[in-house]
Amino acid sequence: MVFFSYIRMHKLLTLPKPSAKQTWQQLHGSSLMLAIVEYAKTYPGVYLCLAPDNQTALRLYDELPFFLDKDCSIESLFFPDWETLPYDTFSPHQDIISTRLTTLNRLQLAKNAIVITSVSTLMHRLCPPQFLTRFSCMLRLNQTLNIQDFRLNLTNAGYFHVENVLEHGEYALRGAIIDVFPMGSAYPFRIELFDDEIDSLRQFDPETQRTINKLQQINILPAREFPLDEAGIALFRQQYRTMFPGNPTQSVLYEAISQQQLPNGIEYYLPLFFEQTATLLDYLPPAATVYAIENIHDKSTQFWQEIMQRFEQKRYDITRPLLA
Incomplete structure (x- = not known):
């Protein structure tokens, strides 16, 4: 693109060298994504852009292709939210799961990439990287x-x-x-x-x-973010009985998973399928750079409060006990 070549040639965009922590200011509109792309071109690596909300994350991802040259080696990745409320009784659309699993898979091999997500999405527990390897x-x-x-x-x-x-x-x-x-x-x-x-x-x-x-x-790739083989189901049953007192056969979730069926909203019980879960950060290389866009601390606190409110609203259903 001629415009961006002109910027680089005349050094109109001065990029700082990598360091432990930097603060970028006065980047309005699409100039933020321009700066991130130019930085990734100058210092190749994996970059995680943490947006304050899902709408901002999607906007940034839509802007990203505009600043990538045709011969650019930077991979653009998006890790979407489930688009469900905490403890919802319905599951994300399969197209969303498809994008999430694809991004996780590509991140494990990425050398030069920009991945965009929201801070609330980052707060969710994920399947560990070895799960994708085993079930692909x-x-x-x-x-x-x-x-x-x-x-x-x-x-x-x-x-x-x-x-x-x-x-x-x-x-x-x-x-x-x-x-x-x-x-x-x-x-x-x-x-x-x-x-x-x-x-x-x-x-x-x-x-x-x-x-x-x-x-x-x-x-x-696997079709879900958790396993449905005998070992995965057995671990789910074991950890369910450990986490929740009472008769597990009264739970529609427990009975459905025992029969290798998928009840709606099972995604919020993902930790029961694994000995140890992960986060998106576990899929990044050690030298990855994280961009915290705007005030993500306030947004993360707000999301945590929403989780607690939803927990209080739904905790009394004995047929569907909640993970705290």
């Missing part, structure tokens, strides 16, 4: 694939079996043809087998069924 799989053309084992792996990773795939996190099985809509993919994949060997990998339009691309390999 790479399929290649001519690879041997056992249909029943693959189907079990998809179920354990949170995929739903349907007649026709339309949304992220679904798969369909018809003879030697497997359709799967992985998280992070714009379109579903069709896997065609010849005996037990992958004969064709295609990306297709779920409405027209027409092939979009023929592929050599595909990567399939």
Whole structure:
């Protein structure tokens, strides 16, 4: 872009060198994102932009592509909020989960990236990085694939079996043809087998069924932010009984998970599926830079108060006890 080349050539934007802590001021409108991008070009690395709220985070992410040159190596990532209230009894849309899991996966390999999120989203507990490694799989053309084992792996990773795939996190099985809509993919994949060997990998339009691309390999991420295999369910049951007194069979959550079903709002019980959880910061390299935009301290305090208020409102439902 000529304008940004002019800025760099004439040094109209003076960038400080990395240090333990810096304060940037008088960056109005889109000039903040311009400064962040120019800084990332000068000092390559992973940068986390913490916005005060979800609306600001989305605005910053929308501004980001405008300042990236076509040949720029900076990866732009967005980690969205669940868009649910604390302790809600419905789950986030699968497209949101898709974006979140894709960002977490790409962050583990990122060398030069800008990731944008809100401070309230940062405060949520996440699946540990090893979860993604364990429940992801790479399929290649001519690879041997056992249909029943693959189907079990998809179920354990949170995929739903349907007649026709339309949304992220679904798969369909018809003879030697497997359709799967992985998280992070714009379109579903069709896997065609010849005996037990992958004969064709295609990306297709779920409405027209027409092939979009023929592929050599595909990567399939888990469909949820927690496991649904036997070990994950057993750990959930064990920790549920430890955390909540009384008869667990009176809980719709406990009974549903025991049967490998997904009740609405199960995301707020994510810590019960893991021995140890993580935060978004655990996915960043040690030398990552964090931008705290505006007064995120007040916003984080406000969000914590909202959590406490919601807890008080919903804590008396014995069929759905809350994690404190």
